[in-house]
Amino acid sequence: MMAHPTSLVRLAITTGEPAGIGPEVSIAAAKQFLLEQANACITLLGDQGLLREAVKSSNAERLQVEAIPLIASSTLGKLNAQNGPYVIQLLDRAIDGCMAGQFDAMVTAPIQKSVINEAGLAFTGHTEYLAQRCGVKHVVMMLSATLKKGFLGLSSSRDLRVALVTTHLPLQKVSAFLNQDLILDTIQIVQQDLQVKMGITHPVIRISGLNPHAGESGYLGREEIDMISPAIELAKKMGIDVSGPYPGDTMFEPKALEEVDAFIAMYHDQGLAPFKFVTFGGGVNITLGLPIIRTSVDHGTALDIAGKGIADSGSMLEAIRSAYQMALTQKQLVG
Template sequence: MQPTPHFVKLVITTGDPAGIGPEVSLAAAKEFLTEQPNVQITLLGDASLFRNSSGENLSTLEHLKIESISLGAPSIPGLLNPANAQYVLNLLDHASDACLHGDFDAMVTAPVQKSLINNAGIPFTGHTEYLAQRCNTQHVVMMLCAPLPAGFLGIKSHRDLRVALASTHLPLRDVSASLSYELLFETIQIVNQDLHEKFGSAKPVIRVAGLNPHAGESGYLGREEIEMIAPAIESAKQQGIDVSGPYPGDTMFDASALEHVDAFIAMYHDQGLAPFKFVTFGGGVNVTLGLPIIRTSVDHGTALDIAGKGIADSGSMLEALRLAYELALNQRKLS
């Protein structure tokens, strides 16, 4: 008798019902199941969002399950409804609790509309911060990942571009005050630890950006590099972490660095994500580092203007599933 395969169990929170989340979640799940026979995928969301116009009975698809969670109100594609704000959070609560309990190996999140949740009177700055609170984790790190093919910008072999952020969804005027030596030191530690424990990098190589133009130019353009960033890097080096910087933000991402750097740490959102998204063409994946669970996500928004039209690209969700699967396998090997 053949042994029963140990399936990797993934759960997808399908996001705001008015956006493209439900459709790209279903499309990507079906495609990924053709790639990996030892995966079970559960879609969380109201069952009405997954009705297939072709008449296909989704319940007959092997290894795909829809776990229905009721909407707060009927949903129309492209039209936000504050009555569904709590529904969106219910998806996150259910998935994160189930992952903490060990029912799933990883969770993958479709996009949500932050303004909808806030307009409903519920403070919400993003998935990263919400899941940190949900998992009772003080410090997490947002990191974007995308595969780069051999030959891209002259790189000799396939590499993964990874960009982590020291701060996330903040107004630019608040970034400097949010940074500290302690936060940056912990950020480097978290990135290094998860690159090793979840991504399987034996000795991760990390680059850290400065905050100011020219990395402060020896204090002439700002002292954050001297007072916070460089000391944090030095402390990390003393722990044996292979980290360097601070680099000027406009030169940190040089093509030659792609050959050997495992992760770049940017000081603020657009410093890291503008170059990342320019070269990854919407194929990126968002990963939350530092959580006791694995969480990946698409790197795009709800795309309300094309929701329900059947033209949404599910490529980022497919990459998010692929990475969640890979991280789950890596963690299983190390456990």
């Protein structure tokens, strides 16, 4: 959808781990996107030396570099813990810019969590850090990708969206972490952002169980009876179109792909293994529940191919497209 040229959408991209593919896929995807959309401008955040190719763009007036210098020298493919704080500086600048209204959305390139922690900075991941910096108690990680017409019999192209109740937890801790309030809050956050940021007036949501066969009436576990089903019933009373709990191995049936706007899984691999199997390299990571818009790639730093000119910028391009569309939708709803 093309907006009126006066409705300029301003995007910031944090170019991520300097030793990885972040800078190169950020530049490539930004250039491609600006050829698609005339009413967008992009600011790349990062070291000027890493982003010199960006200034060669034919859309130089709409593709800008805001220089944030490296703390130490960086070699492609080789991590340097001294640059851990540099990666955090990129995130802080984008978050502050979005909160202040300077940017309409932020897009993040991949980072290496180990480097940041080795630098002495406690860091679990983008999602958790964004929640902390934005002062939000609970955010939801969701991955999204477009499935093409004909895939598993789809009558038209359709967005597959998978959100998670828990994210980066050891599997043995998931059950103890779950509770009815957390599940209900997740459903509400997904519902709200589907409406406000994605323009879906009446979202349809499916939610999984935790255990095989969704607990099989308590025989394989009681989480469905004690926590998940009660949360679903409360959500229904709030007017949310949510159903479940579904067994994890049948929740993504082909018919559901035609009808469901978002699937909610209880833990990381339950939701993201099937998602990535059908979308690998084309997915977008979206953080729901924030006062700002944030999207990201669905892959890592790919240190082994950094600087070789073979990195696929497709996921970053989709992340930029998603951030742009959500920002545009929000502008139109607010306007």
